[in-house]
Amino acid sequence: MGNPTPPENGIIPAQINHSHKRAYSYATTISHLFATINDTKQPADRVIGQYFRDHKKHGSKDRRIIRETLFGLFRWWGWLAQLSAADIIGKDQPLTPQWFRQLSGCALLEQHGWxxxxxxxxELGELPQWPALDGVEIQxxxxxxxxxFPELNFSLDLLLPSWFWQVTTPRADQQLALIAAMSSRPPIWARAQGLPVSAIVTELQALDIDAKPSPYFSDALSLGHKSINFNQVSLYQNGKIEIQDLASQVIGQICAPSPNDTWWDACSGAGGKSLQLRALMQAQGHGRGHIVASDIRQHALDELLKRAKRAGYTQITLARWRSEALPVEAQAFDGVLVDAPCSCTGTWRxxxxxRWLDATDVVEQKPALQLDILSRSSHAVKPGGVLVYATCSLANAENEQVVNAFLAAHPEFSPETIIHPFTGESTTMLTVWPYEADSDGMFVCRMRRQ
Structure with missing residues (x-):
């Protein structure tokens, strides 16, 4: 195991005894990363990824302690922030007892094992005792x-920012379930490609991976909540499994492509849903089906091609957005999927x-763009074809309001009834809530051109 990075000046305070030095070094590293993320507003994944690339001597245990503590702090920050007079310790400021209280409180809430x-x-936090929280429900x-801590406020709604409750409308009787889901570690979901789920589960379980088939989709499987190094999993390297959240898989299932369909994934990103559409086609037989994937980012399309090659899919081609003009032929597709850029509030787990870096404007600035992309992309749908609009947002303004504005301006499209795959309810505008099947949050609406 490597040693955690020492304080920036290389000096550990003299009053810190030998048994506490490693803990102090971890605390310094985590404090530096936490402050960097808040100062730069860069995603934590990006900041910590760059940090580990710059500090290659960290062992696997170091990485786990640093990463899981950092993400745990953000997960519980609505409560933990109250343990310090200052919201965040600056990168060059000395560590305080309050910071150690926040770290130990985070470890307790997350039930960490170190x-x-x-x-x-x-001990460095100078608290006499924490209450025993192991295994108890969030309430x-x-x-x-x-x-x-009677002088503080540990109400459940503080675990999500106040503006979140202004932009979304969960059912009142499900608010607690939503908070509990958002405050828990996210699961790892995968999708089988070209092999039966049962065979994949058997092989993964032999690698001590907690793999189980999903009760919802025949090609979906749960891989538990523990971190997995997929570079050491041959099924992943050979394209037989693809990592995709279960809520995201709902979108492809609602698209329901036929084996001879031609689909356009208008906002493909790195191609998770393009691959899913192709897999769903192939599972029905070897038809002439084809996927065209588009994005404004070339690096995302390059990643898509790499993933398609790994899966052995040759029926996916690219058409990059280079201007506001449609990058594909008008009225040429049986189905068009618009997985629009959004606030990503559904992925906060x-x-x-x-949830703490963003503010209300992250929702307010998106609907006009979403409506514009949906409207332009709709021109590619054949008469009688399908248009699917999706986001990973839980905000009404990015979901129902965008669809309603589009339908008002495009009477040639009408919404179709969707059966919620997790609850069995019928609706024309489906929101997948994170608590329904231990997944992310998603929105989807399926429309047909008359």
Whole structure:
């Protein structure tokens, strides 16, 4: 195991005894990363990825402690921020007892296992005792912390920013379930490509991976909540499994392409849904089906091609957006998928930092762009063809309001009824909530051109 990065000046305070030095070094590294993310507003994944590339001597345990503590801090920051008079310790400021309280509180809430480090953080935080929170539900955690720190506020709604409740409308009786889901570690979902799920589960379980088939889709499987190095998994390297959240898989299932269809993935990104559409076609037989994928970012399309090659898919071609002009032929596609850029509030389990880095404007600035992309892309749908609009947002302004504005301006399209795959409910505008099947949040609407 490598050593954690020492303080920026290379000096550990003299009053820190030997048994606490490793814990202090971890705390310094995490503090530096936490402040960098808040100062630069860059995604935590990007910041920590660059940090590990610059500090290659870290062992796997170091990486795990640093990464999981950092993400845990953001996950519980609505509560943990109250343990310090200052919201965030600056990169060059000395560590305080309050920071160690936040670290030990995070470890307790996340139920982390590095007990020696946690004990040292607790002692450095100068707290007599934390309440025992192991294994209790989030509502009980709130109550126990409130009793232990009566001067603070540990209400559940603080775990999400106040503006979130202004832009989304979860059912009142499901608000607790939403908070609990958003405050839990995200699962890893995958999709089988070219092999039966049962065979994949057997092989992954032999590698000590917690693989299980999904009860919802025949090609979906759960890989548990523990981190996995997929570079060491041959099924992944050979394109037989693709990592894709279950809520994201809902979109392809609602597209429901036929084996001879031609589909346009108008906002493909790195191609997760393009690959899913092709896999769904192929599972029905070897037809003449074809996927055209478009994005404004060439690097994303390059990644798509790499993933398609790994899966052995040759029926996916590219048409990059280079201007506002349609990059494909008008009225040429049986189906068009518009997975529009959005605020990504549905992925906050996976990216807990974004709930504190963003503000209401991240929602307010998107609908005009979303409506514009949807309207332009709709021209590629054949008469009788399908148009699917999707986001990974939970905000009404990016979802129902965009669809309603589009339908008002395009009477040639009408919404179709969707059966919710997790609840069985019928609707024309489907929101997948994170608590329904342990997934991200998504929105989707399927429309048909008359």
């Amino acid at each position: 007990q020696d480090i946690i004990d040292a953080w607790h 009980q955690k709130s109550q126990q912390l409130q009793q232990h 996976r990216n807990p930092d974004m």
